Amino acid sequence: MESGWRSYLVGALLLACWAYPRALESQQGWLLRYTPRPGGMTRTVLQAEGTVVLRDKTGGVLAPDSIVGQMYRLAGVIRRVVSANAERSVVEVTVDSLRTRARLLGQSWSESAIADSMRLPFRVELDNRYRWMSAPPWEALSAVPEWLGVEFPAEPVARGGSWNYRTSYRVPAALNALFELTINGPVEGSVNVVLDSAVARLTDTLLYFTVQRHLGPVTLPAVDAGDSAEIAVAGASSGILVWSTGWQAFVSGSEQIRLRGNLRGMGREGLREAELTWTVLRRLQLRP
Secondary structure, eight states: OHHHHHHHHHHHHHHHHHHHHHHHHHHHOBOOOOOOOTTOEEEEEEEEEEEEEEEEOGGGOOOSOOEEEEEEEEEEEEEEEEEEOSSEEEEEEEEEEEEEEEEETTSOOEEEEOOGGGGSOEEEEEETTSOBSSOOOHHHHTTOTTOOOOOOOSSOBOTTOEEEEEEEEOOOHHHHGGGTEEEOSOEEEEEEEEEEEEEEOSSOEEEEEEEEEEEEEEEEEEEETTEEEEEEEEEEEEEEEEEETTTTEEEEEEEEEEEEEEEEEEETTEEEEEEEEEEEEEEEEEOO
16 A cells, blocks of 8 residues: 555656646746856867858959858867856856868968967856856957857747847858958847747756857948958857756857858958858757
């Protein structure tokens, strides 16, 4: 008899653990919050594949031929939670590996690895909505532009619900360097996030998001082969992300970004105009 009651209680407890997230969702939606435990650590592998196509259009005449640049990047990022409370968390970030290959189409690949100075850990502060509370060191994060994630909304969100916020994106410097081009500043824009579905498990819940970004239009200062220039940039992206409540991290995701830019500058040989198109596919995968 006692054994039967134990089996009943265990079964009821498991059923409650399984059903509670669904009850919470049906009554008030999901209150999405970043609440890691101190000492928790994750390792994320980030990949990016990108191309940039440049066509000269000086004088308003689009050249029939184009120049194509290619890039591939693989990085490993370790995050360790230094301290955390209900409102904020301090996270130590280490880029422990980074390899980049780039070339102009038809030429040999050039390869580079992360410098030792970039391997030093740095700390960032995030609030419980996964927003930066301290300015991130862009000189470090610029090495890994595939930093994927979204901010959480202030209010609970039901399945199929969405929210919006402002964002920015930096065009990978490794692609621009192929044309001796430097773009000074990020492309500002907006993000729309939709909670597509949720899968509750015994140890955590997986939340699936669709992410749409609209970037620009914005005109940014640039340096084109050593000469001052400006570039008008606009574009969009679409992707998916998966958040684990157990890991308190985005465990997988992918996003494709497409930008178009119009470059205009005055160099030693006179006016130069060109049209550029960037396409970047980036992926994220948590490695336990």
